Amino acid sequence: MKLSVKVDYACRVLAQMAKYYGTDELAHIEQLAAVEAVPANYLVQILSELRNGGLINSRRGKQGGYALARPPTEITLYDIVKLIEGDLLELNGTGEGHSGRRVNAIWREVRGALEAQCRSYSLDQFAAKSDDEMYYI
Amino acid sequence: MKLSVKVDYACRVLAQMAKYYGTDELAHIEQLAAVEAVPANYLVQILSELRNGGLINSRRGKQGGYALARPPTEITLYDIVKLIEGDLLELNGTGEGHSGRRVNAIWREVRGALEAQCRSYSLDQFAAKSDDEMYYI
DNA sequence: GGTATTTTAGGTTGCGGACCAAAGATTCGG
DNA sequence: CCGAATCTTTGGTCCGCAACCTAAAATACC
Numbered sequence: 001m002k003l004s005v006k007v008d009y010a011c012r013v014l015a016q017m018a019k020y021y022g023t024d025e026l027a028h029i030e031q032l033a034a035v036e037a038v039p040a041n042y043l044v045q046i047l048s049e050l051r052n053g054g055l056i057n058s059r060r061g062k063q064g065g066y067a068l069a070r071p072p073t074e075i076t077l078y079d080i081v082k083l084i085e086g087d088l089l090e091l092n093g094t095g096e097g098h099s100g101r102r103v104n105a106i107w108r109e110v111r112g113a114l115e116a117q118c119r120s121y122s123l124d125q126f127a128a129k130s131d132d133e134m135y136y137i
Numbered sequence: 138m139k140l141s142v143k144v145d146y147a148c149r150v151l152a153q154m155a156k157y158y159g160t161d162e163l164a165h166i167e168q169l170a171a172v173e174a175v176p177a178n179y180l181v182q183i184l185s186e187l188r189n190g191g192l193i194n195s196r197r198g199k200q201g202g203y204a205l206a207r208p209p210t211e212i213t214l215y216d217i218v219k220l221i222e223g224d225l226l227e228l229n230g231t232g233e234g235h236s237g238r239r240v241n242a243i244w245r246e247v248r249g250a251l252e253a254q255c256r257s258y259s260l261d262q263f264a265a266k267s268d269d270e271m272y273y274i
Numbered sequence: 275g276g277t278a279t280t281t282t283a284g285g286t287t288g289c290g291g292a293c294c295a296a297a298g299a300t301t302c303g304g
Numbered sequence: 305c306c307g308a309a310t311c312t313t314t315g316g317t318c319c320g321c322a323a324c325c326t327a328a329a330a331t332a333c334c
Binding site: 202 | 277278279280281282
């Protein structure tokens, strides 16, 4: 079960945008694409979804760009995944078979725990300040 | 992020086989397919993977069939998912982009928690005894 | 030898993920 | 008002994979 590249891109780009929060600067597609190594043509769609989902605001025209709609502390990993991927651990079966309902019930419990876990991470924890690169490099 | 039908099938079928554990009866493909509403032609592949993964044993020929390789208490949800789906929440990016590593690190933490959660469910909890149908019907 | 089973090795079909492309819509500077 | 810089929207492509089906071969029992 792999998580999509799309949600990875979304997290990276949002982490990048978190650094702009508080300033009145706006982030641009081309710039975000370059810094986070995301194909610009694909990023267009992602930003569009993030906007329709209410996570970011946009302004068009010259001096246009994107900004977080809320403080980084109020955007959780759950918000991102839910918006981009839909329900996590979504189960398809309508409880068919003799053990169908039982298995579904268990997966629902697991999903609950996973959602709680995802809600505990907010964007401010994504925004790595430049200092932690020192540890890795 | 939806979990595959395949892993759902595997859980259901294993839950069914758990009921045979302790007896010396073997489960058959056709019968499992019928009881758990799984396409028999597909189930062939699934049982093959479960066997190669060491979760079940098989015997062929007349009076052949399948049985759990270990007690139901020693087969966890994690074992099943890991075998069928591979790593859960598998991340693809090699940490590209400015926030790549940071995002990966967070997902790794989430995955750790999810794995622990999955390890806490074992097959005996899947095997619904007939009594709990009374509550649902 | 005949029958009931698993084993193995293919094939098919449709859908979705990961992109690319380009014509509009808006805003601003001059 | 013109033109440049940006977002917006819409459509398309390509490839891999999930979820099946098919059938011949191997094994085991009677």
